[in-house]
Amino acid sequence: MNLSLEDVLAFPIFETAKIISGKNELGAKTVEWVSVIESPVENFVRENELVLSTGIGCYTDPHLFFDFVKDVYESGASALAIATGHYIYRIPEEIVDFAQKNKFVMIDLPWEVRFADIIHELTSAINRLQQDELLRLKEVQQELIEMYLTKKPFSSIVSVIEKELGLPVLVMNNKGNVAGGSAKLRDVWRMWNDMKTSEEAEESHHPIFSKMKQAESKDAQLFHMNIQSSEQNQGDFFVVAPPSYKMKLREANLIEQAVMVCALWLTSENAVAENKNIRQKEFVLSLTREDEASEQTIREEAQGLGFDIDLPYECLIGYPENLESLFYQDPNHNHQTKKSWLDKMMAYIEMELADAAQSIQRQVMYAREDDKMIIFLQASESVTQSSSNGTVNQFLDLVDRRLNKLLPGVVVSWGIGKHADGVMSFYRSYNKAASALEVGRKQKGTGKRYHFDNTKISRLILNLSKNEEVQEITMSTISPLVEYDEKREMDLINTFIVYNENAGNVSQAARVLNLHRQSLLYRLRKIESLTNLSLTNPDDVFLLDFSIKIWMSSGNRIDQHHL
Template identity: 25%
Template sequence: MHFESVLTLSDVLKRPVFQKARVVAGKNGLNRRIRWVHILEVSQFDTLIHGEEMILFTGINFQSSSVSPVSYLQKLIELNASCLCVEMGYYFDTIPKEMIRLADQHDFPLIALPAGIRFVDITQDLHSLIINRHYHMLKNLENLSREFHRLTLAPKGISNILKLLYQRTKSQIIYVPLKGKAFLMPSLDPGEQEELLDFIRTKLRLESSSETHPIPYSWPYKQKTILLHPVRAMGQTWAFIGMLCEGKPAEYDCLILDWSSLSIAQDLLRKRYIEERRLHSENVWVDDLLRKRISEEQIRYHLGTDYKELKDLKSLVCLIEIRNWNEIELEPSLDVHEFIRYDFSLMIRSTFEQYGFRPFITINNDRIAIVAFDRKPAQPLKPRFRQVVASIQRLGSGEKMGLSLNIGAGQSYPGFTHAHLSYQEAGQVLTVNTSQQKTFLFYEEIGVFQLILNLREEGNILQSFVHNYLGPLIEHDRQKGSNLLYTLKVYLDHDGSKKEAAQHLFIVRQSLYYRLEKIKELLGDNFMSPENKLALQVALRACQLFYPELLAQQAEETDPSPQ
């Protein structure tokens, strides 16, 4: 490593304070790291050390303790201490052979210190050295961060970042984008390079199915260690950057990978923003497609070579409505329209691509329309599409964006021909969601609302139907302030179960009986006949579109004397 942030026992033994020290066992472990120094004279210390510490002791506790020096040493080895330094003279004339044998067996350095050496001199010297190295490590990282940032503003930003990373670490650098060709600095023999990349891809597949994801990833590979860090932006992983370490990775290795991944993410994000602006200007034709104002020949012209692939794929239209459009709070320098057009649409595009869709986006104020082509037809479409929507909802509703989204999708159709139909269907899903407490996603899920919404365009037919079946209840609720309309809906939704309906309405059963009698009085004795029941259910669904305020759910207190 070009910057030596790791302090090893071999380095420590060269210090003046260790001039008269002798290594009596474990000479093969002199490359062990020293993170800190502890004076440890107690026999029970399971929670007192974290690992990679130099332990100083005189052996005073063995005069009165039943714990033997060998068991003390065994415990240090188990807790991953770096070495044991024993002061000779007062409590140890010689180090027991059993300790030497155990230390050699585990390559655990055992160091004899001369009598009278002051432990405070050792701790002061080494702690100053450790802290000073840590300070220089942070300064080095700070300078490196500035270099990374400068490189992201120049051409070939990622390539130059990888070169600088190699120069600073002298380790094999690995860059694996999710899209595109992997890059190694320096290059390896083709066979060796492919073997390394296959190993990494296999490990990443296993990690993706694991519930825990320690970052950075660390895997042993041919007497070395692969350290791999994800390059993330906008809640998604776009690539991985890693290095092949000679030994166990140090803190410096993890930090430098973290900083380089951030710089690469900035470079990727900048390029994606530029691409998003270009796509926005090019995709004006998408709005014409959704409104059936463009010919197949014009579509072929706009798409170029992509047309041949896309015309044979299924596509559907997704509409995203931003409910709190007028309440979005951004930094003073940011415009809401710019934020939605570029920041949010970039996140949407990346999410669709992540799950195997090719998106084309157009934006009209608070509505974003996406024509999504399914590039993975062998895999079920709807589960992947639900994952897309869940990701967009999660990212959009987070603290940084704070968006309230209404999302709906039309049916999927082959090619471009029926995109306008899918667009209309997606709009109907949004309409239903606005009037419903339940949220639908696909057009196929809205059931009888498909019929109702199409009938709504036929003048007064649907309104007349609603008033014919529900008019008396609507007038009674308006005049008396009662909830008979909502009571009927809940009663029918629970298949006429009085117990379940009363529980849902938060009223006692006697109150429900009273309401049902009043409903019977207004609608007639046979309102629960099969034909009337079906008509009432359809009318209630239509009523949700015309008079949503009358069917707003109210959690009522138990009332023994309802209106």
């Protein structure tokens, strides 16, 4: 609750005062303190102060008096009360016009009204108000603690906090998962990631404000406090406010009390969640091993974690390719270690996976192993490949959209297991997804989706590339082109690939390569002379195409003893 200027001017001591400008602003102006100031103003006036003055420093010079009033207005004072009848007898019209134009409240105060009486009455009212606020703060604190002790839902606790603040809140645990609050995660994350400045939320020496950080955007402000317990981080407390909002001591005190209760709740919940996350990770990873536990053991563990394994699941493996580079692009990366940043990002990604699965009404089990995300997504009840791919693609479309909003520029490669493996086929599905991811990244590059059913040729080539005789034939065929490309930088290998993909059509291949037709013919003759193969002979073309595929499947690495 704030003391308005309208409340102040209703005090009996102001009965003889006259409001000469800004009458319509009385209800909107807040009075936090009262001060007596004479010229010059400089930085002695704070925002929301009622300023009292006799004008003694400027009454002989109208220009100085005007500058004095202007300085008080620009300081953010609630109002300026001039004691008239001794130094100042009448407030000049130009000053009144300035005050009216800028909606600044000016008060004509009779000389007989003592400043000391005004200060006494106003400070007494402010102190009473502060006592009332302190009492209300204690009541809220007790209410929150009572809710925690009686095990009320955390959402109810946060609702009370939001109601008292009149602002949306977001509470996150130490894994980056949302624990409660109505503020939007993406808005909070965007502002926090693009944080501009400010070690403190207010220009104040009060210790509460020194604990609070502030982020700003064109349409909102974000206030943040760490949630700690026994010097251990339990999570983050965010408050989203309008751009013009200025946090006061009451709200800061309330946030501090709220953070204390959140710390109590998160300490116990984080321990429970950590245990569940460990159990879930161990369970999901156990499904990826060839020596799976017995069906009865799997069923018991799944039931304890709330998973229904009597459904068909398809394995997806996601690999974020560029998280490390995104860390260094983050303007705030110096404020945290790379490991903590990556852990938080992976926690956000896991949360988006759960939300995406919920959106399409599918169950999902997931775990992180190193930088890979292992997901078992409930497959369609239908056994057709198209229906299975439809479910998977719908899920991944949602995930990709969410991740690109959360982490613009993130690149994720996905390996997708074979459809219709059925119930209790976890290891087979995982093995196929891992194979699809490995082969797909080597053959088609990063940032794509690789379905196991679509990698038959790639898998065949990858297996053949491990054969020593195949390696010998491949290297003897392709090494002259590799050496020539390294020396002349003519890129003969890519030239052949484009030529072959265009079915030997020289004009069409030249357009794709952005080459003159004669330049392409020169390159093709050079390929023939270096390899002793004819590009008009189907067998020779097959051998060269096969050798390039084998070479590329090995990551473009050449064993020097074959050269």
